[in-house]
Every structure is written in C-alpha cells, then in structure tokens.
Amino acid sequence: MRRLSPVAVVALLVILAWAVAAILAPLIAPFPPGRIVTRDTLADISARFPLGSDYLGRDMLSRVLHGARYTMGIALVSTTLACLMGVTLGLTAAARGGWFDMTASRILDAMISVPSLLAALVVVSSLGSSIPVLIGAAAVIYTPGAYRLSRAVAVNIAAMDFVTVARARGEGTLYIIAAEILPNMILPVLTDFGLRFVFVVLLLTGMSFLGLGIQPPAADWGTLVRENIEGLSYGAPAVIMPALAIATLTISVNALIDRIPGAGQGDSR
Amino acid sequence: MSAHVSVSGLRVTVAAAEGGRAAIVDDVGFAIARGEVLALIGESGSGKTTIALAMMGYARQGCRIDGGQIRIGETDVLALSAAGLAGLRGGRVAYIPQSAAAAFNPAQRLMTQVTESARIHGLLDRAAAERKAIELFRALALPEPETLGERFPHQVSGGQLQRITAAMALISDPDLVILDEPTTALDVTTQIEVLRAFKSVVRERNTTAIYVSHDLAVVAQMADRIVVLRHGKMQEEAPTAQLLAAPAHPYTRALLAAFNPPVRAPDAPPEAAPLLEVRGLVAGYGPAGRDGMPALPVLHDVGFTIPRGSVLGVIGESGCGKSTLARVIAGLLPAARGNVKLDGAELPARVADRTRDQLRRVQIVFQSADTALNPARSVRDILARPLAFYHGLKGDAARKRVDALLDMVRLPASLAERPPGALSGGQKQRVNFARALAAEPELILCDEVTSALDAVVGAAVLDLLGELKRELGLSYLFISHDLSTVRSICDQVMILYFGRRLEYARSGAMLVRPMHPYSDLLIASVPEMRTGWLEGAAPAHEATVVRNAAGCTFAPRCAAAVPGLCDSTPPPLRQLSKGAEILCHLDEATLRHTQPDDRKTP
Numbered sequence: 001m002r003r004l005s006p007v008a009v010v011a012l013l014v015i016l017a018w019a020v021a022a023i024l025a026p027l028i029a030p031f032p033p034g035r036i037v038t039r040d041t042l043a044d045i046s047a048r049f050p051l052g053s054d055y056l057g058r059d060m061l062s063r064v065l066h067g068a069r070y071t072m073g074i075a076l077v078s079t080t081l082a083c084l085m086g087v088t089l090g091l092t093a094a095a096r097g098g099w100f101d102m103t104a105s106r107i108l109d110a111m112i113s114v115p116s117l118l119a120a121l122v123v124v125s126s127l128g129s130s131i132p133v134l135i136g137a138a139a140v141i142y143t144p145g146a147y148r149l150s151r152a153v154a155v156n157i158a159a160m161d162f163v164t165v166a167r168a169r170g171e172g173t174l175y176i177i178a179a180e181i182l183p184n185m186i187l188p189v190l191t192d193f194g195l196r197f198v199f200v201v202l203l204l205t206g207m208s209f210l211g212l213g214i215q216p217p218a219a220d221w222g223t224l225v226r227e228n229i230e231g232l233s234y235g236a237p238a239v240i241m242p243a244l245a246i247a248t249l250t251i252s253v254n255a256l257i258d259r260i261p262g263a264g265q266g267d268s269r
Numbered sequence: 270m271s272a273h274v275s276v277s278g279l280r281v282t283v284a285a286a287e288g289g290r291a292a293i294v295d296d297v298g299f300a301i302a303r304g305e306v307l308a309l310i311g312e313s314g315s316g317k318t319t320i321a322l323a324m325m326g327y328a329r330q331g332c333r334i335d336g337g338q339i340r341i342g343e344t345d346v347l348a349l350s351a352a353g354l355a356g357l358r359g360g361r362v363a364y365i366p367q368s369a370a371a372a373f374n375p376a377q378r379l380m381t382q383v384t385e386s387a388r389i390h391g392l393l394d395r396a397a398a399e400r401k402a403i404e405l406f407r408a409l410a411l412p413e414p415e416t417l418g419e420r421f422p423h424q425v426s427g428g429q430l431q432r433i434t435a436a437m438a439l440i441s442d443p444d445l446v447i448l449d450e451p452t453t454a455l456d457v458t459t460q461i462e463v464l465r466a467f468k469s470v471v472r473e474r475n476t477t478a479i480y481v482s483h484d485l486a487v488v489a490q491m492a493d494r495i496v497v498l499r500h501g502k503m504q505e506e507a508p509t510a511q512l513l514a515a516p517a518h519p520y521t522r523a524l525l526a527a528f529n530p531p532v533r534a535p536d537a538p539p540e541a542a543p544l545l546e547v548r549g550l551v552a553g554y555g556p557a558g559r560d561g562m563p564a565l566p567v568l569h570d571v572g573f574t575i576p577r578g579s580v581l582g583v584i585g586e587s588g589c590g591k592s593t594l595a596r597v598i599a600g601l602l603p604a605a606r607g608n609v610k611l612d613g614a615e616l617p618a619r620v621a622d623r624t625r626d627q628l629r630r631v632q633i634v635f636q637s638a639d640t641a642l643n644p645a646r647s648v649r650d651i652l653a654r655p656l657a658f659y660h661g662l663k664g665d666a667a668r669k670r671v672d673a674l675l676d677m678v679r680l681p682a683s684l685a686e687r688p689p690g691a692l693s694g695g696q697k698q699r700v701n702f703a704r705a706l707a708a709e710p711e712l713i714l715c716d717e718v719t720s721a722l723d724a725v726v727g728a729a730v731l732d733l734l735g736e737l738k739r740e741l742g743l744s745y746l747f748i749s750h751d752l753s754t755v756r757s758i759c760d761q762v763m764i765l766y767f768g769r770r771l772e773y774a775r776s777g778a779m780l781v782r783p784m785h786p787y788s789d790l791l792i793a794s795v796p797e798m799r800t801g802w803l804e805g806a807a808p809a810h811e812a813t814v815v816r817n818a819a820g821c822t823f824a825p826r827c828a829a830a831v832p833g834l835c836d837s838t839p840p841p842l843r844q845l846s847k848g849a850e851i852l853c854h855l856d857e858a859t860l861r862h863t864q865p866d867d868r869k870t871p
C-alpha cells in the first residue's frame with residue numbers, strides 16, 4: 001500500500017475532526033443549541049462565543065456542532081442506502097445480463113436524467129419534509145449514479161477469464177458476485193461513495209437553505225446559513241461559519257478520494 | 270566500414286524495491302553498419318524494448334538511462350537536449366511498434382498520419398510527402414496505393430495497417446528504423462506478407478534497422494546479425510547464419526531447442542473409447558433467428574471425436590471460432606444445432622443444466638494467465654474453491670490437497686499464500702492448470718495456453734501438459750494458432766477456417782501432402798529457422814473475409830480454386846488416403862498435382 005500524500009492526510013484529519021465533532025456534540029458543545037444565551041445577536045467572535053452568536057442570540061459553536069450531526073448523519077445514511085441499492089442492482093445486472101440488465105439500466109438511466117434538486121423538491125413538497133423523507137429521497141436520487149458506476153466496473157470484471165472459469169465450474173450468480181467480482185471493485189465503489197456523500201451533503205444543505213430541508217428548531221448547516229442570512233451584509237460569523245463547515249467537509253472528502261492510490265474516477269454527477 | 274550506429278556500455282536502471290537502483294539493461298554494446306539490420310532477441314523482460322527505446326533517448330516511466338553512449342551518425346543521442354531529442358524521434362530515428370492499431374488515430378485519414386512526421390519536421394512539402402507515401406505503399410505491396418491514403422485505419426486489415434506503419438516510419442528516410450515485434454500480433458499467413466514487404470523496402474532503401482523480436486525464425490529472415498539478450502545482458506552476438514548453425518551460448522541453444530519442440534509419436538491408440546464426441550455443431554452470437562440460427566454464426570457443422578487419453582489440436586487464424594468451440598463444449602454458449610456427448614451421454618447445452626459431476630469432468634484453461642486468476646484472492650483460495658465445490662474438501666484435507674496440486678504443476682508450496690500478481694507468467698499458467706486439476710477432470714479445454722508465454726517457458730508448460738496427461742490419463746482439446754506447438758502435443762489435428770473444419774487428420778499425417786489447400790498455405794507460411802526461407806516461400810493471397818459465401822469459404826485465397834465451381838458450390842467431404850478428412854472439390858490426385866511433395870516441410 002502506497003502512502004497517502006500530505007494533502008490526503010490533511011483532508012482525512014479534517015473529515016475525522018468533523019466526524020468526532022458530530023458524535024461528541026452533546027458533550028463538547030458549550031451550550032444547549034436551542035438556548036438563547038446573549039442579547040447580542042449576530043455577534044462577532046469572542047472568547048465566550050468562539051463562533052459568535054446567531055440571529056436570536058444562540059451560541060453558534062454549539063449550533064454548528066449539533067448541525068454536523070444532522071448534515072453528516074443524514075448524508076451518511078442516505079449515501080450508504082444509495083450505494084447499497086446501486087451496487088446490488090449494478091452487480092446483479094452485470095452478473096446476470098439479459099432482461100434484468102436491460103430493464104434496470106433503462107429505468108435507472110431515465111431517473112438519472114431528472115435533475116437531483118428538482119426531484120428532491122418534488123418529493124419533499126408532496127410528502128412534507130421530515131428526516132426519513134429526506135433520507136429516502138436522497139437515497140433514491142443517488143441510487144442510479146451508484147448503479148451506473150458499479151455496473152460499468154462489474155461488467156469489466158465479469159468479462160475476465162477468472163469469472164468465465166467460475167461460470168464454467170458451475171458456480172451460482174451469488175457466489176460469482178460475492179467472491180469473484182465484489183472484492184475487485186471495492187476501491188472504485190469506495191471512491192464513488194465519497195463522491196456521492198459530497199453530492200448528498202450539497203443537496204441536503206441546499207434543500208435546507210431553501211427552507212425545505214431540516215425544519216427549525218432543529219438545524220443542519222444549510223438551515224444555519226438560511227437563518228442567519230441577514231448577517232451576510234456585515235459579514236457576521238453566524239452565516240460564514242456554517243458555510244465554511246460545508247466547504248471544509250466537502251472539499252476534504254473530494255481531495256481525499258482524488259488521492260486514494262489506484263482508485264478510479266466515479267462519474268461526475 | 271565505420272559503424273553508422275554504435276552503442277557502448279549502455280545501462281538502464283529502475284528504482285529497486287530495497288532502495289537503490291537495479292539494472293534492467295547492463296553493459297550492452299553493439300555497432301551497426303549503414304544498411305545493416307541487427308536483431309535483438311530474447312524473452313519478455315530481457316530488455317529488448319528498453320534498449321530500443323533508449324536508442325531514441327527515451328526511458329519508460331520509472332526507468333533511467335544511467336550510463337553508456339549511443340551514437341547515430343555523428344549525433345551523441347544521450348547528450349541531446351529535449352528539443353534535440355524531439356527532432357531525433359520521428360525524423361532521424363523511426364519506431365514501428367507491435368500494435369499498429371495503437372499507433373494510429375482512428376479519426377484521421379491514413380495519408381494525413383503517414384505524412385505527418387515529414388511535414389512536422391519540415392522535411393518535405395505536402396505534395397512531395399504524399400508522392401513519397403504512395404511510392405512506399407507500392408513498395409510495401411499494399412493494395413490500391415494511389416487511393417489507400419484516403420481510407421481510415423479501420424478500413425484496412427491488421428496486416429495492412431502494420432505495413433502502413435512502415436510507410437509512416439520510412440517517409441522521413443530515417444538514419445535508423447526500430448521495429449519492435451512488428452509481426453508478433455499477426456497470424457502466420459498475414460505475417461509472411463508483412464515480413465516480405467518489410468524486407469524488400471529495407472533492402473531497397475538501404476535502411477539501417479534494429480529488429481526486436483522473440484521469434485528466432487522471423488529474425489532469421491530479417492537480420493544480418495543477432496544479439497541474444499537475457500536479463501538485460503548480452504549473451505551472444507553473431508552473424509545470423511552462424512548463430513543458427515553453431516550457437517555458442519547455452520541459452521541460445523535453449524532458445525533454438527524451444528523453437529522446434531520434438532514431435533512425439535501419439536501415445537494413445539485412436540481406437541480407445543471416445544471420451545468426447547461432437548456432431549454437427551453450429552453456434553454463434555447474437556439473437557437466434559426463426560430457424561434457430563444465431564445472427565452471427567461462427568461455427569458451421571463442426572464435428573470430431575476425442576478418444577480417452579488423447580489430444581485433439583484445433584488450429585486456425587484469429588477469429589475462426591476456436592475459442593467459440595471451447596465455450597460451446599464448456600456449456601458457456603449454447604449451440605444452435607448439433608450435440609456434444611461425454612462418455613456416450615449427451616451433455617446439456619448450458620452449464621446450468623449440467624450435473625456437478627458433468628461439470629467436474631470438463632475443465633477449461635485460458636490463454637491469458639493474467640486475467641484467468643482473480644487478483645483479489647491468494648493462490649490457495651483459488652485452488653481451494655474447486656476442491657470445496659466438487660469434492661467437499663475443507664480445512665486440513667483441502668490444505669494438503671492444495672500443496673499436492675502445486676507440487677503436481679511443479680510449483681513450490683511457498684507460493685500458496687501469494688496473490689496472483691506476485692507470480693510470473695509461467696507460474697500463473699501453472700496455477701491455472703492446478704485449478705483445473707483440482708476438479709479431477711477427464712478433459713481439459715486448453716485455449717491458447719502457451720501463446721502468451723515466452724518460447725522457453727511455453728515449452729516447459731507443454732512438457733508439463735504431456736506429463737500430466739500420461740500420469741493422470743487426461744484428454745485435451747488443445748487450441749492454438751501455432752502449428753509447431755500443436756504438432757508437439759496432439760494426436761489429432763483439426764484445421765478451422767471461418768468456423769468450418771477444412772481438414773481433420775492424425776497429427777502425423779498433418780504434414781503429409783496432399784492436404785487441404787488451406788493446410789498447405791498455413792504450413793508454408795510458418796517461417797523456418799534458416800536464412801533465405803522468406804525469399805523461397807510462395808506468395809500468399811491477402812486474407813479476405815467472405816462470410817456466408819455460397820461456395821468454399823477459402824476460395825478467395827485458394828491457389829487451386831476452380832472458377833465457377835469453388836465459388837458457387839459448397840465443397841464435399843473427402844477422405845484422403847493418408848487418413849484425413851477434408852472439405853474440398855479437388856480429389857486426391859488433383860491435389861497432389863497442385864502440391865508437389867518436393868517442397869520442404871518444416
């Protein structure tokens with residue numbers, strides 16, 4: 001295994017830091033995220049409020065830490081679901097071929113042509129916004145991309161002679177998928193997972209920014225930007241900090257997957 | 270005569286795993302006079318291509334030219350600046366690669382690409398360059414030289430494209446031409462035309478050339494002198510005729526021996542009970558039509574019998590359907606017509622319908638050892654799977670059996686824990702066989718199992734196959750495009766041409782004339798290990814594909830074709846007195862007349 005480049009190490013540290021922050025938020029946040037702790041709204045950085053305060057006078061640090069739970073948690077669950085469904089379908093299509101492959105590819109390719117934000121808006125406006133709906137919508141929206149990548153990778157592997165040997169031996173589809181194909185596509189699938197995680201974070205924060213995502217009083221990073229948007233004109237940290245959080249997380253994930261030795265590129269959606 | 274090109278003390282290194290640098294080419298030196306062709310010969314990894322690239326001042330990724338001197342004319346190549354090197358490449362030194370297809374841009378016309386280097390380097394104006402290209406096309410015996418340049422790369426055959434790379438290389442009248450295995454990817458009948466064309470332009474233009482190859486017989490036709498390389502070091506250098514007649518170095522002798530494997534007498538009497546019987550096989554790809562015929566038929570009415578303990582060779586050019594045949598027998602591709610019987614019992618067409626025992630008895634081994642082993646699993650896991658699948662072996666019993674299998678294919682048990690990536694090509698192919706043997710099969714379908722290996726390594730694998738066959742009473746269907754390989758191991762031979770079985774004979778009768786006109790062409794196209802063979806060989810017709818022709822498929826290339834008959838009526842099946850079946854309109858007497866026996870056979 002080759003060593004990671006310095007950029008990748010920094011990126012990995014940033015991601016780990018956010019993950020730890022999300023997990024430990026209730027323990028390390030100085031205040032409960034919903035409590036109004038100062039009259040000084042949209043305040044600047046100070047020793048007491050390291051990230052300033054929000055438009056109601058709540059502590060921004062506590063709100064950003066708790067926001068990480070929503071943003072990263074929902075993104076993680078939806079990405080995992082999307083990749084599980086996409087990879088399962090993709091592998092089955094590649095290993096079985098025939099009508100299954102054709103039907104699955106047709107349907108999922110049709111889904112991929114719908115813009116993701118539009119699809120999410122339609123789902124949320126018809127079902128109402130709740131965390132399960134958001135997770136389900138993001139998972140379904142990003143399944144076709146994961147399907148397309150894993151099918152393409154698996155088709156290449158399935159054409160290799162060692163898979164033909166397994167078929168000729170009489171092995172079933174399940175064995176061929178699990179033992180012959182899957183172990184050879186872990187790296188591209190992981191890369192794709194990272195990429196899709198970034199897409200979901202951006203979709204989710206985008207939805208929240210539009211007011212259709214996480215509903216107050218709960219707040220993810222997108223909600224935090226929306227709530228405090230009036231502070232933008234005078235550069236209040238309350239609006240800059242959550243935006244920075246989104247940027248550092250997504251850029252780090254991207255930088256890391258670009259630098260995994262030997263990993264292929266996912267599709268650019 | 271002063272040397273036109275000279276190399277001395279050349280050393281190329283790569284970063285070694287333990288730190289420091291390891292030499293992949295060490296202290297190599299030779300001189301080439303103007304108009305001389307020098308061959309670099311050796312197995313893969315011997316440093317041939319590394320030296321060839323160094324002649325252009327180029328080292329592959331991770332490699333470095335660490336010492337020595339290369340002079341071409343008055344130029345000291347290794348002292349050139351980047352701009353100087355760019356001027357050298359494509360202008361004064363030209364390179365002809367193994368794969369012509371990779372050297373061409375599929376979207377540009379051939380003429381544009383052939384004349385590009387002369388125009389870029391400002392050697393010729395457009396009109397002059399095009400005149401010269403047409404002249405070269407003609408010299409290379411390409412069809413329609415005046416209009417050939419208008420075509421795109423996919424509109425010419427592989428052999429033609431390879432000749433066009435020669436035109437591309439020679440357009441700037443280079444001081445040195447490097448040919449890197451230029452015919453290795455071609456079929457024998459195509460190779461002979463390409464060699465002939467190369468040889469005549471090289472002679473005519475007094476070109477100085479380095480010819481890189483692993484094939485001594487090919488080199489014998491092309492080179493004035495031969496340098497034998499192994500592990501980056503020179504083993505022997507001698508004029509071609511002398512090297513072939515009296516090889517001084519033991520390694521050269523091993524190379525020569527590997528080229529001409531001893532032909533053994535068939536072990537199994539053909540009367541032994543038939544193990545595999547195939548009748549009237551028709552198979553192909555694409556959706557089946559109303560009559561059950563596939564959209565792209567590949568095999569037409571193929572039948573044969575493999576007696577228990579014997580080996581049937583299948584020979585034919587690329588695309589004739591050899592692998593398709595193996596796939597049908599293995600149950601991977603259901604046949605449209607015909608049947609396959611194993612030990613008298615009909616084998617279901619699909620893997621899914623066969624019993625585990627039927628599956629166990631027929632195993633398949635592929636050409637490319639690289640893609641035939643799962644890179645994510647260890648050798649032990651790979652071998653243990655068929656043991657568990659067919660025999661229910663697990664745990665300690667399986668461990669012991671894996672070790673025994675490795676021993677059977679002459680590999681040390683210490684290899685078992687490695688991933689396939691850590692094995693050499695020959696070792697991988699042995700693991701492939703071990704996996705097939707794990708099933709305890711009766712028949713192994715061998716699809717070009719030695720084609721990707723070097724001559725010496727391939728010969729060792731063939732020996733192993735012979736031993737296993739005697740020890741275990743195995744039968745093989747042995748697919749190859751190489752006549753001498755087939756002859757060294759097979760009891761019977763079947764010659765396929767566009768999916769038709771043109772000749773089916775005992776191995777010993779294969780070289781006996783009269784034979785099918787296609788067999789005659791194939792045999793006459795295999796280069797012999799002597800100088801001057803190429804000049805004496807009969808010219809062959811270009812391969813043309815006439816699918817679904819009404820008459821004999823081979824008619825467009827057949828020197829003996831009878832106009833009005835062969836091209837319109839399918840040829841009948843004929844018995845020859847040597848004990849062969851052929852598909853041909855001509856009877857034995859007529860064939861004998863067209864194939865006088867005084868011609869030398871390899």
Ligand SMILES: Nc1ncnc2c1ncn2[C@@H]1O[C@H](COP(=O)(O)OP(=O)(O)OP(=O)(O)O)[C@@H](O)[C@H]1O
Binds near residue numbers: 586591593594
């Ligand atoms: N999966 C496929 N679908 C469609 N056509 C195919 C397929 N596989 C092979 N063919 C075609 O069938 C013909 C026979 O192919 P096959 O692989 O049997 O040739 P071969 O004799 O083994 O050649 P080679 O020596 O190059 O391995 C070729 O024209 C090939 O292009």
Ligand code: SF4
Binds near residue numbers: 821822823852853
């Ligand atoms: S049938 Fe005619 S064309 Fe075909 S091989 Fe015989 S002589 Fe040649």
Ligand SMILES: [Mg+2]
Binds near residue numbers: 591592593717
């Ligand atoms: Mg083949």
